[in-house]
Every structure is written in C-alpha cells, then in structure tokens.
Amino acid sequence: MTLDDLDRAILIALQKDAGQSTTRLADKLGLSQPATWRRIRRLQGAGVITGRRLLVDADKAGFGVTVFLGVKLAMKGRVSLADFERAVDAIPEVQTVDHVLGLYDYRLRVVARDLADFERVLRRRIMTLPGVGDVEANVLLSEERRPGPLGA
Incomplete structure (x- = not known):
C-alpha cells in the first residue's frame, strides 16, 4: 500500500490521540468525516493500523x-x-x-x-x-x- 500525505497525517494524528473522533480528526485535516473514516478503514484493512492502545503510567499504577x-x-x-x-x-x-x-x-x-x-x-x-x-x-x-x- 502506498501512503499519501493525508494517510500520513491521519497516522500521525492517531499516534498522538487514538481516541479522538473521526469528526475531530476530519476537522483538523480539512476533510469530511466520511472521507476520513474511509481512509482509516482502508489503513486498517491494509494492516497499516493494527490496533489502538491505552497507555498506562506504570509508576502511577504502582510499578516504580x-x-x-x-x-x-x-x-x-x-x-x-x-x-x-x-x-x-x-x-x-x-x-x-x-x-x-x-x-x-x-x-x-x-x-x-x-x-x-x-x-x-x-x-x-x-x-x-x-x-x-x-x-x-x-x-x-x-x-x-x-x-x-x-x-x-
């Protein structure tokens, strides 16, 4: 799969905040929400996006x-x-x-x-x-x- 500039922008934005809505992401990128959603689904389907993770601060969770x-x-x-x-x-x-x-x-x-x-x-x-x-x-x-x- 070849990534274009919008694909890279989506990946960068999702790396910073994977929980943001597609509407918010679309607003940041100047795209429509459906177009943003389709691109995310295409990236997932191609295996470029393989999941989303919750980051836990180990120290604050008692693991110093x-x-x-x-x-x-x-x-x-x-x-x-x-x-x-x-x-x-x-x-x-x-x-x-x-x-x-x-x-x-x-x-x-x-x-x-x-x-x-x-x-x-x-x-x-x-x-x-x-x-x-x-x-x-x-x-x-x-x-x-x-x-x-x-x-x-």
Missing part, C-alpha cells in the same frame, strides 16, 4: 521499576523458541518480548513495584523459564518519547 532484560537461551536445541515465548507470555510483569539478533536471544521489558519485587519476579518466574541461560538486567532510569518514523 522498569527493567530491560537480555535473555540468552542455554539450550536452543532442546527448547524451542515457541516454548520460551509461550512460557514468558504467562508472566504478567513482562510487558514486551522481543526476539532479537545479537548477544542475547530475547529482550524483555519487565515492570515491578520495587527492586525487591523485581528480584522476586526474576528469581521465581524468569529464571525458571524453559531454556534460560544468561540474563543481563538494565534498570530504566528515565524514558523520553521519541518520534516514530512518521514524525509523530
């Missing part, structure tokens, strides 16, 4: 620690990647699971109430996952929102 874990599987031959992914998906503190190329096989984003809670999650849940070998933890100190590829 975010840790990025690099996980290297110890037994790639015995444990399939799917087995690891299925097991890690069952841990609610794990927000994202990225299969990556490099020193580690996976990068996990883990939230916890505090460092003691993170240690509990690490020892009891993550280190017991099938095939886990080396793990490297990086505690998030601060996070800045960077614009996406569309400049949002």
Whole structure:
C-alpha cells in the first residue's frame, strides 16, 4: 500500500490521540468525516493500523521499576523458541518480548513495584523459564518519547 500525505497525517494524528473522533480528526485535516473514516478503514484493512492502545503510567499504577532484560537461551536445541515465548507470555510483569539478533536471544521489558519485587519476579518466574541461560538486567532510569518514523 502506498501512503499519501493525508494517510500520513491521519497516522500521525492517531499516534498522538487514538481516541479522538473521526469528526475531530476530519476537522483538523480539512476533510469530511466520511472521507476520513474511509481512509482509516482502508489503513486498517491494509494492516497499516493494527490496533489502538491505552497507555498506562506504570509508576502511577504502582510499578516504580522498569527493567530491560537480555535473555540468552542455554539450550536452543532442546527448547524451542515457541516454548520460551509461550512460557514468558504467562508472566504478567513482562510487558514486551522481543526476539532479537545479537548477544542475547530475547529482550524483555519487565515492570515491578520495587527492586525487591523485581528480584522476586526474576528469581521465581524468569529464571525458571524453559531454556534460560544468561540474563543481563538494565534498570530504566528515565524514558523520553521519541518520534516514530512518521514524525509523530
């Protein structure tokens, strides 16, 4: 699918506020509401827009620690990647699971109430996952929102 300037403007606006009405979005873009709605539906149908998310401030929700874990599987031959992914998906503190190329096989984003809670999650849940070998933890100190590829 080829995106034109209006498609990009819609994507940028929806990245900033996915909950805005098509009428409000249409007013911002100088389009009619039906034309805006049709473009959004076309972007969804083509898989360019794959969903909408609610962003929760982890700190305000009681999760003051975010840790990025690099996980290297110890037994790639015995444990399939799917087995690891299925097991890690069952841990609610794990927000994202990225299969990556490099020193580690996976990068996990883990939230916890505090460092003691993170240690509990690490020892009891993550280190017991099938095939886990080396793990490297990086505690998030601060996070800045960077614009996406569309400049949002």
